[in-house]
Amino acid sequence: MSDGTPGRPAGGPPGFHTMWRDLLPLGRSAASGGYRRYAWTPADTDCRAWFREQAKARGLTYEVDRNGNQWAWLGDPLAGGAVLTGSHLDSVPDGGAFDGPLGVVSAFAALDELRARGATPRKPLAVVNFGDEEGARFGLACVGSRLSAGQLTPAGARELRDADGVTLAAAMERAGYDPEAIGPDPERLARVDAFVELHVEQGRALDLQGARVGVASAIWPHGRWRFDFRGEANHAGTTRLEDRHDPMLTYANTVLAARKKARLAGALATFGKVAVEPNGVNAIASLVRGWLDSRAADEDTLAGLVAAIEQAARERGARDGVDVEVVRESFTPVVEFAHALRDRLTSLITRSGPDAVPVLPTGAGHDAGILSAAVPTAMLFVRNPTGVSHSPAESADEDDCAAGVTALADVLEGLACR
Ligand code: GLV
Ligand code: MN
Ligand code: MN
Secondary structure (H helix, E strand, O other): OOOOOOOOOOOOOOOHHHHHHHHOOOOEOOOOOOEOOOOOOHHHHHHHHHHHHHHHHOOOEEEEOOOOOEEEEEOOOOOOOEEEEEEOOOOOOOEOOOOOHHHHHHHHHHHHHHHHHOOOOOOOEEEEEOOOOOOOOOOOOOHHHHHHOOOOOHHHHHOOEOOOOOEHHHHHHHOOOOHHHOOOOHHHHHOEEEEEEEEEOOOOHHHHHOOOEEEEEEEOOEEEEEEEEEOOOEEOOOOOHHHOOOHHHHHHHHHHHHHHHHHHHOOEEEEEEEEEEOOOOOEEOOEEEEEEEEEOOOHHHHHHHHHHHHHHHHHHHHHHOOEEEEEEEEEEOOEEOOHHHHHHHHHHHHHHOOOOOOEEEEOOOOHHHHHOOOOOEEEEEEOOOOOOOOOOOOOOOHHHHHHHHHHHHHHHHHHHOO
């Protein structure tokens, strides 16, 4: 995408292309080509510095809220009635470049486009970077927005631990933030009239419909469950098969059962993370810990699916002489985006753009879903030609990103400038 946005004065803020180029190397693994931008790590600090620079380059009022979320304001942050846009900059392990950053870069670019159009905001506009959306380090997604919306207690957040046992409180402190300050932020959220999060699509619905941009209808309910399979460590070369209590067998069987039951339920179940103790080639494992991510169109289907997977695990565990314990680590209920705001977005985009804007549900979680309990919230999706996400192969075409910026600018203009 060219940096020469029409109407931008020479020496103006960096355009989309420059913002994207500057962000691209931050937290990128040379080995995988994917991103490792985990909360409160040096890579996260670099992304935060980039955000602060973007605010500064535009003369926006820069703030960090009590939960470490970054805000950049055009207009008076205290005036109320604000229109908020943005997303997150952190990533899953070896994530793609677009999940999160596309929403933040597009937000700054859309503000630039409004200025270039000569649109005068009647309401404050703000760009946000919500911290720790992916939950890659501490296991719980959307920590920044959950804290602000009062959906996570400060004590619960502070005690979250990463794989090395470092608490979220210690990690925040090391990064220069105050973990004692975290907590609900109702006054700040009350100053926001609408939050619009632009996000790369994480499926192929737009591509299949030949559309560059879509609007979200709903987010499927989803959650994370930790399955602990406890057996008995023993020698791989001397223990008779009949004498083993091998939790790997129970785990493997549970993975297969989850896949089958999800297919039968028309839902999704994924074991994408596993930890084994003692993790030796020539030792039968004593513990296999697997994390189930499961999602479905409605909460009853999801509850039924997880119960069925748990039952399959217990039945197999009984055969293998393995104890099974299941702990729900997080749950996000179904989100149905408010129809009025969603329809407003569609009509604002189609005024000067495409004839039709697909309205789609998604199985992916977002800060917009968390905030929707407190603030009228909507989402825009930008076409992903392969549908691949949470992978270095995630992509979006330049023209589609440009269409996303235009659509977001149309929406912000309609919501804040008329
Ligand atoms: C976040 O991207 C999630 O859906 O888990
Ligand atoms: Mn994601
Ligand atoms: Mn995301």
